[in-house]
Amino acid sequence: xxxxxxxxxxxxxxxxxxxxxxxxxxxxxxxxxxxxxxxxxxxxxxxxxxxxxxxxxxxxxxxxxxxxxxxxxxxxxxxxxxx
Amino acid sequence: xxxxxxxxxxxxxxxxxxxxxxxxxxxxxxxxxxxxxxxxxxxxxxxxxxxxxxxxxxxxxxxxxxxxxxxxxxxxxxxxxxxxxxxxxxxxxxxxxxxxxxxxxxxxxxxxxxxxxxxxxxxxxxxxxxxxxxxxxxxxxxxxxxxxxxxxxxxxxxxxxxxxxxxxxxxxxxxxxxxxxxxxxxxxxxxxxxxxxxxxxxxxxxxxxxxxxxxxxxx
Numbered sequence: 001x002x003x004x005x006x007x008x009x010x011x012x013x014x015x016x017x018x019x020x021x022x023x024x025x026x027x028x029x030x031x032x033x034x035x036x037x038x039x040x041x042x043x044x045x046x047x048x049x050x051x052x053x054x055x056x057x058x059x060x061x062x063x064x065x066x067x068x069x070x071x072x073x074x075x076x077x078x079x080x081x082x083x
Numbered sequence: 084x085x086x087x088x089x090x091x092x093x094x095x096x097x098x099x100x101x102x103x104x105x106x107x108x109x110x111x112x113x114x115x116x117x118x119x120x121x122x123x124x125x126x127x128x129x130x131x132x133x134x135x136x137x138x139x140x141x142x143x144x145x146x147x148x149x150x151x152x153x154x155x156x157x158x159x160x161x162x163x164x165x166x167x168x169x170x171x172x173x174x175x176x177x178x179x180x181x182x183x184x185x186x187x188x189x190x191x192x193x194x195x196x197x198x199x200x201x202x203x204x205x206x207x208x209x210x211x212x213x214x215x216x217x218x219x220x221x222x223x224x225x226x227x228x229x230x231x232x233x234x235x236x237x238x239x240x241x242x243x244x245x246x247x248x249x250x251x252x253x254x255x256x257x258x259x260x261x262x263x264x265x266x267x268x269x270x271x272x273x274x275x276x277x278x279x280x281x282x283x284x285x286x287x288x289x290x291x292x293x294x295x296x297x298x299x300x301x302x
């Protein structure tokens with residue numbers, strides 16, 4: 001029973017992912033190119049989505065880039081001791 | 084120690100001799116520390132590994148990252164902090180390798196063979212008739228039929244394979260690209276186009292997110 005519960009939830013998550021897709025998106029390469037600027041703004045309290053809204057959209061839709069983005073935040077937190 | 088400016092970093096790394104060596108070592112140490120924090124703290128797949136193994140991985144990744152950073156020094160445009168830019172490269176190096184290791188021995192035959200071995204999205208939602216709201220079972224079957232049809236007829240073969248691997252099996256885009264002999268950007272585009280197509284097709288069939296979530300309410 002627990003197993004089919006998990007499968008149903010995964011199905012629901014995927015349906016939600018499909019319906020919330022934004023049609024226009026950049027590539028992973030373009031995201032990577034701008035992610036350092038994006039992260040600097042985020043960490044300095046600016047709103048990066050004002051200048052780089054396409055990066056924010058891509059991060060919401062691309063698991064791979066989001067994983068790297070979150071890792072970058074962690075690595076930088078270690079640098080400045082903000083952890 | 085005062086933080087180096089972008090100009091100081093780039094200038095030092097372009098030198099030869101002790102000034103460069105010192106900058107390299109400083110950079111290496113910062114990256115290794117950050118990578119260790121990440122591997123130790125943020126990755127459940129590293130949880131059972133001892134500290135010294137994690138430290139070795141962080142060292143190796145930092146070393147690889149240094150080479151990549153030096154190779155790409157000319158492409159640093161100074162629009163971000165040098166350390167952020169460098170850490171970005173280190174992150175990519177580390178995560179790429181971790182992904183390669185994670186999927187190294189996993190068989191994903193359907194990516195190259197396709198056909199009946201393909202895991203399906205609709206297969207996840209098959210419930211016994213004694214599930215919640217059994218009177219709505221016919222509606223559920225209809226929705227799953229529409230989804231299956233979309234996968235089989237609306238998506239291209241490439242879109243079907245890539246999207247299945249990405250969404251159903253949780254394979255990252257780099258790994259899918261590796262198996263298909265393609266590149267990350269191209270595969271992401273395939274995955275993205277597939278999701279967009281599905282979204283529009285499901286909407287055209289009169290399905291909404293709310294309707295489907297309600298129909299397949301958690302048990």
